[in-house]
Amino acid sequence: VQLQASGGGLVQAGGSLRLSCKASGSILRINAMGWYRQAPGKQRELVARISTGNIISDDSTNYADSVKGRFTISRDYAKNTVYLQMNSLKPEDTAVYYCNSQISDTPWDEADYWGQGTLVTVSS
DSSP states (O other): EEEEEEEOOOEEOOOEEEEEEESSSSSSSEEEEEEEEETTTTTTEEEEEOOOSSSSGEEEEEEEEGGGTTTTEEEEEGGTTEEEESSSSSEEEEEEEEEEEESSSSOOOEEEEEEEEEEEEEEO
């Protein structure tokens, strides 16, 4: 299984970016997908995560308090892709953003996967 992230870049404060992460490979079920970020000198932190319910309407999302109301996580099930729409960006959002997913390739196990980081830089 591979996670391919894209969409980072340089944006001015108040601007928007959309990150994408596509999972590929031997996938039976994607149990959760999310985004973490790591700023220089800081620990990696959860930004947003979406967990798969038994039906799509049962999916659950959670966000870091610092991004609530500004960021939105969503999924395209057909494409095995998760998106992070980031609006009203602030300089403190500057970080390397990492895609993460818990994926089952058999009915009885699950593994944790990370994509390559994508840099988001917000200028003031």
